[in-house]
Amino acid sequence: MTFSEGVYTNDDATGALDASDFSIDTEGGSATVAINSVTHVAGTNVAEIVLDVSGTPTGAEVVTITPANATAIYDGAGNATTDTQSVDVTLVDKTAPKVVVTPASGASITDDEDFELTIVGTDVSELASLEVDHSVDNLPEFTLYADVNNPWGSTGAKQKADEAGVVATYDADAKTWKIKFTAGGVAHATLIKENSVTFYFVVKDAEGNAFGDMNPPTAQNTFTYNVTTPKSQET
Structure with a gap:
């Protein structure tokens, strides 16, 4: 925390600031925050405040640090800072995106219809990328990005x-x-040669937090679809 001039904990220009000289308040998110320690040299204008964070920040937490009261911090002339002065800090998002994939596992891929996947991410941060792997030979795996264009x-x-x-x-x-695999296209034709197709998805946000993993994948990011033939084409 930086002040406009050198500060002290006492009104006689003595004493370095410590944790008792500050108050902390957190709004938003789910993590809780407390002051761990304060490093300050009496008469200097910078105090280093180390915070303890409990829980996983979502990026929605705004931490406000203020003087503990109107007589907690003084300048060299014995003037107290006001307890309305503050510094706001937003915690970095450390929470993985939540992801919903439709259709759900168990749905069908048919040889006469487009097959479309919808992947929806929920996250305080912006999304960054979607990695798509699958169980099909001779079909490239790929990564998509959070780019509208x-x-x-x-x-x-x-x-x-x-x-x-x-x-x-x-x-x-x-x-x-x-993602749409167009019926009649090369990729769709490759899919329908299988009895079933398994897709694996990893969604990352702008802070690098990830839903799912490829090494190894888990049930959470694994989706399996059956390949069926319309009755009119069955023999």
């Missing part, structure tokens, strides 16, 4: 996706990716 990340990647009949979009307001 081109979620593929590059012109070359988008061109390859277009050639394979895979369309991806990103809605920044809804924090939603949509």
Whole structure:
């Protein structure tokens, strides 16, 4: 915390500041915060305040630090700082995104219809990327980005996706990716050769927090779909 001039804990220009000279308040989020320690040299204008954080911050926590009261901190002339002076600190998001994938596991991929996946992320931070792996040989795995203009990340990647009949979009307001495997396209034709297809998703936010893992994947980020043939085409 930086003051406009050198400060003391006593009104006679003596004493370094300590934790008892400050008050702390936290609003928002789910983490709780307390002052661990204060480092200060009497007569200097900077106090280093170390905080203890309990729980996992969501990035919504705003920590306000103020003088403990109107007679806690003084300048060299014995004038007290006001207890309305404050410093606000926003905690960094350390919480993984929450993700909903539709359709849910157990849904069907049919050979005469587009297959579309919708991946919705919920997070205080902005989303950054969606990694998509799967169980199908001869079908590239890929990463999408939270980019409305081109979620593929590059012109070359988008061109390859277009050639394979895979369309991806990103809605920044809804924090939603949509991936469509177009019926009749190369990628869709590869999917329907399988008895079932398993997808694995990892969603990362701008702070690097991740939903899911590829090494190894877990039940949480694993989605399996059955491949079916319309009755009109069954033999």
